[in-house]
Amino acid sequence: MSDKPKLIIDCDPGQDDAINLIMALAGDEFDILGITTVAGNVGLKKVTRNARLICELTGYERAMIFAGASKPLKLPLATAEFIHGKEGLDGIEIFEPALPIVSMEASDFIVEALSAANEKSITLVVTGPMTNIARALQKVPNIVGAIKEIVLMGGAFREGGNMTPSAEFNIYVDPHAAQIVFDCAAPKIVFGLDVTYQVLTGADVIERIEAIDNPVAKAALGILKSYERTDTARFNDQVAPLHDPCTMAYLLKPEIFKLKACNIQVEVDAELTRGHTAVDFWNRTELPKNSLWAYEADRDMFFDLLIDRLKLYGS
Numbered sequence: 001m002s003d004k005p006k007l008i009i010d011c012d013p014g015q016d017d018a019i020n021l022i023m024a025l026a027g028d029e030f031d032i033l034g035i036t037t038v039a040g041n042v043g044l045k046k047v048t049r050n051a052r053l054i055c056e057l058t059g060y061e062r063a064m065i066f067a068g069a070s071k072p073l074k075l076p077l078a079t080a081e082f083i084h085g086k087e088g089l090d091g092i093e094i095f096e097p098a099l100p101i102v103s104m105e106a107s108d109f110i111v112e113a114l115s116a117a118n119e120k121s122i123t124l125v126v127t128g129p130m131t132n133i134a135r136a137l138q139k140v141p142n143i144v145g146a147i148k149e150i151v152l153m154g155g156a157f158r159e160g161g162n163m164t165p166s167a168e169f170n171i172y173v174d175p176h177a178a179q180i181v182f183d184c185a186a187p188k189i190v191f192g193l194d195v196t197y198q199v200l201t202g203a204d205v206i207e208r209i210e211a212i213d214n215p216v217a218k219a220a221l222g223i224l225k226s227y228e229r230t231d232t233a234r235f236n237d238q239v240a241p242l243h244d245p246c247t248m249a250y251l252l253k254p255e256i257f258k259l260k261a262c263n264i265q266v267e268v269d270a271e272l273t274r275g276h277t278a279v280d281f282w283n284r285t286e287l288p289k290n291s292l293w294a295y296e297a298d299r300d301m302f303f304d305l306l307i308d309r310l311k312l313y314g315s
Ligand code: RIB
Pocket: 012, 014, 015, 016, 017, 040, 041, 080, 127, 128, 129, 153, 162, 168, 169, 170, 243, 244
């Protein structure tokens, strides 16, 4: 029985999800029980193909990949081809991976894995709409006891939204699922736009990656060079905020980030502000602090880590 930290990675690859997977799979620090996919950046078929493709590209042949929800709990699916491209992985050559998927549905896998696990023994890394996690919690609520922590990308407080003026994409797509997750008893470490907009790539990062001579680093370079076209207007430069890689960066080197205990609620009904995260950073409401909100990141430490992870594929 491995005593490495146990992870389930739930994602919607997606260019930044892909970088996050590449960071996770570079070393052998973790016992990755499964990778589950959810419709988000692009439809379920493509995000699942992309997860298989990244695992194959990194040589992670023993990947257990489970397809999950094709749409949110209650709302129609909204996607982000305008950022990630029609195939969801602009910047690299798309191929049909040989790596198969496991026939079990993702939320059923999450239930099964957590039901068989010890108390607080599995970390959920969640980098897309939280539909799979919410469905698992709805099916068997007491699986929550087996969750060590949920490390998720989503939300915004000081920053505005990136899908609407007030909502970040992952929460916007499935606000009902997000509220179920924020309300659950498991510890949550939340990386919203406030902190992901502090880890912007740039010419300095691109140059450092260009100097790494292995195929996975080259793939990451292609992805980063084509990523986040919509945000160049926001940042007046050719940059990409590395949203999802904040989750693996936290698990690998938590000192990169500063966190604060806060209550986080989600707007689920309002037309104008659906998906808004009310992050009670100044404890105005006295509501229980259901999350640790990341509010600061050390950019240099973050990108040093990314470079180190990419170099591991050449050793
Ligand atoms: O808002 C950024 C998030 O939405 C990231 O997870 C990105 O992959 C998209 O899913």
